[in-house]
Amino acid sequence: MTDHAARPVPGFPEHGRRGNIVGLKMWCRWCCEWHTHSHEEWYAAGHVTHRVAHCRTPDNPNLVPNPPYPESEGYWIEVQAAPFSEVEKLVKEPTTAQRRAMARRGYEQTDAVRRLRAQRLVQQDARWTVVHDE
Numbered sequence: 001m002t003d004h005a006a007r008p009v010p011g012f013p014e015h016g017r018r019g020n021i022v023g024l025k026m027w028c029r030w031c032c033e034w035h036t037h038s039h040e041e042w043y044a045a046g047h048v049t050h051r052v053a054h055c056r057t058p059d060n061p062n063l064v065p066n067p068p069y070p071e072s073e074g075y076w077i078e079v080q081a082a083p084f085s086e087v088e089k090l091v092k093e094p095t096t097a098q099r100r101a102m103a104r105r106g107y108e109q110t111d112a113v114r115r116l117r118a119q120r121l122v123q124q125d126a127r128w129t130v131v132h133d134e
């Protein structure tokens, strides 16, 4: 099983229009979408922080389907130097219609869901200190 502390998932700072950091984005291969978490101004690249999972998928081994999640059901995120704007397009999110269909079917393992989940964030350069490879 996953050892959260040993294997954090990468989190990418999301910048607002004025260049300020407004969030920490984490690609969730279970939900097949970017989850948005809070980001603190003092975080530096390499900082590891715990977040309660935002997932809704019943087969994600890291969590339960509905909030409130116990603290232990979250994940560890390691802040990356690479900004979200550069990595956003490395994976393809489902459309709103696809997302609704997935939720309606309880994230049943259809071919489409399997294809979305097979996507991996591939490390682009040294600004990535951790990759999501589980």
Ligand SMILES: [Zn+2]
Residues within 6 Å of the ligand: 028, 029, 030, 031, 032, 035, 054, 055, 056, 057
């Ligand atoms: Zn998720």
